[in-house]
Amino acid sequence: MNDEQLQTLVESISTEYFQKPFTHRAYFNSRLRTTGGRxxxxxxNIEINPKYYEVYGLEEIEGIIKHELCHYHLHLEGKGYKHRDQDFKDLLLKVGAPRFCTPLPRKTTRANRKVYEYRCKDCSQSFIRYKKMDTTRYVCGKCKGKIFLLKMLD
Known part of the structure; x- marks a missing residue:
């Protein structure tokens, strides 16, 4: 799906569910990370995260569009368009739009994350870290001894 097809989809959803025209632009924004749309x-204008279309398909995108159109139409009418406003909640129920979108699957999990084990040369205190650290800048918090990388776990 490209931006032109998204624009026609938003316009058709707006007339079908809201009985009002959508007269602005709708487009994909690949920089969106934590939200389905904005x-x-x-x-x-309405921006849609293209990853939701790739992962979940058209049905999830339609729900995101309905949600954003609720913000759009209520804002233009001067009513409560924010998530906490009752006008917004009522319109979401009326058109069947989700309050929140389905979260995208995470790329890194603890199962496939690198783990670094450091140890103090003086007191043998062990340190587990998920990010690599510069051992020349840090000392042991227990005895102020030098720290070295013991092993890296995958």
Whole structure:
């Protein structure tokens, strides 16, 4: 799906569920990370995260579009368009839009994450870290001794 197809989809959902036209732009924004979509207050445009279409398909995108159109139409009408407003909650129920989108699967999990084990040369205190650290800058918190990398676990 490209931006033109998304624009026509948003316009058709707006007329079908809200009985109002969508007169602004809708487009994909691949920089979105933690959200499925975003309604921009200044320009009244709607941005959609393309990863949701790739992972979950058209049904999830339609739910995200309905959600963002709730923000859009309520904001233009001067009603409560924020998540906490009752007008917004009522309109979500009316059109069958989700309050939150399904989370994307995480890339890294603890199962496939690198683990570093450090040890103090003086007192043998062990340190487990998930990020590599510069052993020349840090000392043992217990005895102030030098730290060295014991092993890296995968």
């Amino acid at each position: 309604y921009l207050l200044q320009t009244h």
